[in-house]
Amino acid sequence: MARIRTIKPEFFTSEDIVSLSPLARLLYVATWCEADKEGRLAWKPLTFKLRYFPGDECDIKALCQELVEAKLVVLYGDGLAYIPKFGAHQHINPRESASQLPEPDASPRVATRQTLDSDAQGGREGKEGKGTPDASRPDEPPGFTEFWKTWPSNDRKQAKGKCLEAWKKAHAERDAALILAHVESLKTSAGWRDKGGQFIPAPLVYLNNRRWEGAELAEVGGESSIGSFV
Incomplete structure (x- = not known):
């Protein structure tokens, strides 16, 4: 069930976000609505297509892969995913139901607002303005x-x-x-x-x-x- 989420202005100028294709950016926002209060969600690309892109001709699997490759979404278990840093950037309604999905095994825990209060929304949003270096990803080859x-x-x-x-x-x-x-x-x-x-x-x-x-x-x-x- 989709939920109400918030988006910050700096989202649109984040390096991680502008690196995505336009529809992938929209899909990333859509995953927030799919995610529960712990940032976990069922990973169902075809459902995402029907729910969020009913009038668009697009390759939903390619868009999903784009988010995974950018490490904005992490897959785990059997058809599940979680959004890193989700808890640091969303004001969750206290009446929202607790997560019914299992915790990611052998994966970094979803960050909390306390541990990532200095970060901006999504990926590394706002880091450049704070002087934080853009560290390379482990899977990036030399150069x-x-x-x-x-x-x-x-x-x-x-x-x-x-x-x-x-x-x-x-x-x-x-x-x-x-x-x-x-x-x-x-x-x-x-x-x-x-x-x-x-x-x-x-x-x-x-x-x-x-x-x-x-x-x-x-x-x-x-x-x-x-x-x-x-």
């Missing part, structure tokens, strides 16, 4: 964390989980130094600086197309292929 930090922030800097998979698939760690140098050079190129960065591609497009291959860094400022990115 990817630096790549993500180096990429310019705009409305196309999304789908960090998919970018991570593309990085792994391309074995990009072998070319990490070249990739970082290429991106830094592109950031000073006329194509990327024109019109406030309007033509900067999505990092996923860059990785999928392996655009660092054969890059002539000395001439990158004159690159003319930038412009048709989505």
Whole structure:
């Protein structure tokens, strides 16, 4: 049964949230409504589709996977999940029924408001403003964390989980130094600086197309292929 939950303004500018695709962001909010007072919920992607996206053509399983890869939702047991830090950011109605779902086994406990009072809502929301470093995830291969930090922030800097998979698939760690140098050079190129960065591609497009291959860094400022990115 869906429940009433709250959302904070800083949610919309959190690095973890803007890295998601738009529908994945909406799905993440929907999981709060599914979750009980302990942040636990039954993980039923098809039910989520019918309940929250009845008029949208979307791959609900891919959206769910996006949340899992971003570690905003953790799966456990037989078809169950929990939302880390849920208790730190929701004001639960004291009359709400106690959780009927088992605690996650061998998993970090859902954080409480006392232990995470300095965090903002969802993922690492608000940490940049407090000067907390963006620690790399254990499953991130060498170079990817630096790549993500180096990429310019705009409305196309999304789908960090998919970018991570593309990085792994391309074995990009072998070319990490070249990739970082290429991106830094592109950031000073006329194509990327024109019109406030309007033509900067999505990092996923860059990785999928392996655009660092054969890059002539000395001439990158004159690159003319930038412009048709989505």
